[in-house]
Amino acid sequence: MPKVAVDGEIIDQHELAKDVWRMEVEAREIAREAEPGQFVQLQIPGGAFTLRRPVGIAEVSLQKGTVAFIYRVVGKGTKALSRLTAGTVINVLGPLGHGFSCKAKRPLLVGGGMGLSPLLFYAEHAKGKADVLMGGRCERELFWQEIYKPHVQEVFCTTDDGSCGTKGFTTTLLPELLQKGDYDLVIACGPEIMMQGISKIAHEYQIPCQVSLEKRMGCGLGACLSCSIDTTSGQRRKVCKDGPVFWAEEVFDLA
Amino acid sequence: MSRAINMLDKRLHTNLAGIYMNTPVLTASGTFGFGEEFAEFVDLSRLGGVMVKGTTLKPRRGNEGVRITETPMGMLNCIGLENPGVEVFLQETLPRIANYNMNVIVNISGSTVEEYGILAEMLDVPGVAAIELNVSCPNVKEGGIVFGTDPKAAEAVVKEAKAHTKKPVILKLSPNVTDIVTMAKAVEYAGADIISLINTLLGMEINIHTQKPTLGNVTGGLSGPCVKPVALRMVYQVAKAVNVPLIGMGGISCAEDAIEFLLAGASAVAVGTANFNDPAVTMKICDGINDYLAQRHLESVQDIIGAAL
Numbered sequence: 001m002p003k004v005a006v007d008g009e010i011i012d013q014h015e016l017a018k019d020v021w022r023m024e025v026e027a028r029e030i031a032r033e034a035e036p037g038q039f040v041q042l043q044i045p046g047g048a049f050t051l052r053r054p055v056g057i058a059e060v061s062l063q064k065g066t067v068a069f070i071y072r073v074v075g076k077g078t079k080a081l082s083r084l085t086a087g088t089v090i091n092v093l094g095p096l097g098h099g100f101s102c103k104a105k106r107p108l109l110v111g112g113g114m115g116l117s118p119l120l121f122y123a124e125h126a127k128g129k130a131d132v133l134m135g136g137r138c139e140r141e142l143f144w145q146e147i148y149k150p151h152v153q154e155v156f157c158t159t160d161d162g163s164c165g166t167k168g169f170t171t172t173l174l175p176e177l178l179q180k181g182d183y184d185l186v187i188a189c190g191p192e193i194m195m196q197g198i199s200k201i202a203h204e205y206q207i208p209c210q211v212s213l214e215k216r217m218g219c220g221l222g223a224c225l226s227c228s229i230d231t232t233s234g235q236r237r238k239v240c241k242d243g244p245v246f247w248a249e250e251v252f253d254l255a
Numbered sequence: 256m257s258r259a260i261n262m263l264d265k266r267l268h269t270n271l272a273g274i275y276m277n278t279p280v281l282t283a284s285g286t287f288g289f290g291e292e293f294a295e296f297v298d299l300s301r302l303g304g305v306m307v308k309g310t311t312l313k314p315r316r317g318n319e320g321v322r323i324t325e326t327p328m329g330m331l332n333c334i335g336l337e338n339p340g341v342e343v344f345l346q347e348t349l350p351r352i353a354n355y356n357m358n359v360i361v362n363i364s365g366s367t368v369e370e371y372g373i374l375a376e377m378l379d380v381p382g383v384a385a386i387e388l389n390v391s392c393p394n395v396k397e398g399g400i401v402f403g404t405d406p407k408a409a410e411a412v413v414k415e416a417k418a419h420t421k422k423p424v425i426l427k428l429s430p431n432v433t434d435i436v437t438m439a440k441a442v443e444y445a446g447a448d449i450i451s452l453i454n455t456l457l458g459m460e461i462n463i464h465t466q467k468p469t470l471g472n473v474t475g476g477l478s479g480p481c482v483k484p485v486a487l488r489m490v491y492q493v494a495k496a497v498n499v500p501l502i503g504m505g506g507i508s509c510a511e512d513a514i515e516f517l518l519a520g521a522s523a524v525a526v527g528t529a530n531f532n533d534p535a536v537t538m539k540i541c542d543g544i545n546d547y548l549a550q551r552h553l554e555s556v557q558d559i560i561g562a563a564l
Contacts, residue, residue: 003296004295005296005535048328049532050326050328050479050528050531050532051323051532077325216321216324217323218323218531219534220531221293222288222292223286223287223288223293224285224334225308225317225337226322226323226332226334228322228334228337236337
């Protein structure tokens with residue numbers, strides 16, 4: 001999987017929901033190579049920021065030669081990214097890390113918050129084979145439903161306040177879905193506590209599960225060890241290079 | 256490709272304490288892994304050397320919690336010398352990176368004076384170009400910082416390493432001292448072949464929302480463009496005071512920065528944090544130094560070293 005650092009033109013950037021932005025960048029080499037679950041490191045133009053920002057790949061268009069990212073504004077760096085307009089050139093380093101297993105016949109995607117961004121690429125790639133279970137605090141956070149609908153068979157929702165779908169968390173609804181469904185892979189991305197819960201339930205139902213971890217990163221290339229984690233085997237692993245996708249049992253104690 | 260670059264880089268050829276370098280541009284320990292991580296972006300043989308990730312006698316898992324945070328024009332890190340240990344380095348890493356045809360400079364950290372000798376001896380093997388003594392890691396509790404702030408202790412570490420290896424010995428100075436010149440003179444007197452400077456500056460950040468330090472280790476090492484003026488000043492002062500060659504580093508992110516360090520008396524430079532922002536930055540720095548020399552009709556980088564002194 002060759003990695004490149006390319007200057008690409010932003011062809012579109014708009015706000016999808018409050019503080020959530022979608023940026024589409026022309027980067028043909030990256031679009032061609034990227035696999036669902038991989039990420040890029042975006043250089044913030046202008047030289048004021050020392051570090052790049054890691055962002056999951058949310059969509060790829062081979063026809064246009066573009067990659068799209070959906071990200072939340074959480075600090076100064078992402079604020080600066082959100083202010084860039086179409087026509088601006090941005091340096092994109094990627095594709096980085098290892099993505100999800102794409103061999104499943106009937107995957108269930110489980111996402112919380114911005115974890116739904118890299119899962120979208122998977123949903124597109126799975127060409128209608130996947131279902132998605134999405135969780136949020138309230139209906140407003142689940143603006144993702146319309147985005148996912150063209151790519152999946154079913155969209156299941158949970159909200160903390162019950163304003164949309166089942167009241168509760170993704171872990172509330174998951175047992176029922178696994179009981180009824182014919183899923184052969186669960187893929188989770190979201191808060192770590194959520195992924196841990198999802199992993200345990202998938203394990204109970206004996207369905208393989210992959211999770212995508214998030215850690216602060218420096219280089220994104222496996223060199224600086226900012227994102228090292230412990231694994232259940234006792235080995236140290238780098239989220240940027242060995243991940244961000246891991247099998248649930250590699251990173252969570254499921255026993 | 257190597258040969259073509261060799262010819263183009265003729266002005267940049269450098270010999271540092273017997274280490275032949277295609278260019279005077281190295282990469283700083285801890286920011287460039289073992290070089291191989293950057294092989295898709297950099298011609299590693301064009302670099303003066305790769306100062307590989309800090310190596311210790313036993314494996315270290317490093318610090319818990321948040322290990323990196325961005326600061327204005329820089330960053331703080333507290334990795335804590337995570338590494339697989341010298342034996343794994345010798346058995347697995349070194350054979351794997353041998354094909355890149357680069358100068359491998361092994362950065363070592365000991366928790367006692369004796370450990371520096373043991374490490375130096377173990378690393379006195381083909382494929383290692385030099386040893387860099389890390390006496391200034393701000394992120395480990397034992398050893399490190401003590402050897403880096405006490406001239407007598409630094410002297411002892413250099414002597415111990417020199418007694419156990421035939422390779423050139425580089426000592427990396429800490430900026431976290433009152434008088435860096437005293438430290439530099441002490442390690443020169445002890446027999447260091449090269450002095451590299453500076454390591455990171457001790458700093459911290461507090462998260463005002465959690466009201467706790469951001470970094471898992473509370474404090475961390477500050478690096479990036481914000482430290483460059485401090486590093487440059489220290490290189491300038493040390494260059495005036497010692498005769499051993501210097502490898503200058505601290506916030507270098509473009510050719511102009513590198514040239515400043517050369518003018519201040521560094522015989523070579525190392526690039527660290529800037530590799531994170533642009534993995535190919537070292538190649539651009541080599542090109543930029545070359546252009547600077549060509550524009551001035553200078554035949555060798557030697558012609559500008561220490562020109563500002």
